[in-house]
Amino acid sequence: MSSKIIIIAVAILLIISFSVLFVIETKNHNYDYNKTWSVAYFENPRDNSLDFAIENHEGVAAEYGYKIFVGDDKVIDEKVEINAGAKQQISPVIPSERLSGNKVLIEVNYKSKDYKIYKSL
Numbered sequence: 001m002s003s004k005i006i007i008i009a010v011a012i013l014l015i016i017s018f019s020v021l022f023v024i025e026t027k028n029h030n031y032d033y034n035k036t037w038s039v040a041y042f043e044n045p046r047d048n049s050l051d052f053a054i055e056n057h058e059g060v061a062a063e064y065g066y067k068i069f070v071g072d073d074k075v076i077d078e079k080v081e082i083n084a085g086a087k088q089q090i091s092p093v094i095p096s097e098r099l100s101g102n103k104v105l106i107e108v109n110y111k112s113k114d115y116k117i118y119k120s121l
Helices: 002-028
Strands: 037-042 052-057 062-070 073-082 087-090 103-110 113-120
Touching: 037 062, 037 103, 037 113, 052 062, 052 073, 073 087
Parallel strands: none
Antiparallel strands: 037 052, 052 087, 062 073, 062 103, 103 113
């Protein structure tokens, strides 16, 4: 009788342990769980386009400002509103003769955070 109780108790403890571990791992795999962050990146860094994306993982809708510099000249200065957890793709239009041989800087800002990405064409 006592051996059946021990086996049942061990089985119940294993089920509880696996359940707790499952919940903890599920939270760890959620990028937005107790975290606030944003990211800016080129959609395809190997081609000659300037298409880039901004992802909002701040937990609330946010307004991001972005500036595009070709060499030392600012050519675009705009803002975009992005919902929480969403990604906004941006395809700036700049004449190719202006881009050739220049370094392009895209500066994205949200509140006091600045994100910079570079590309040489």
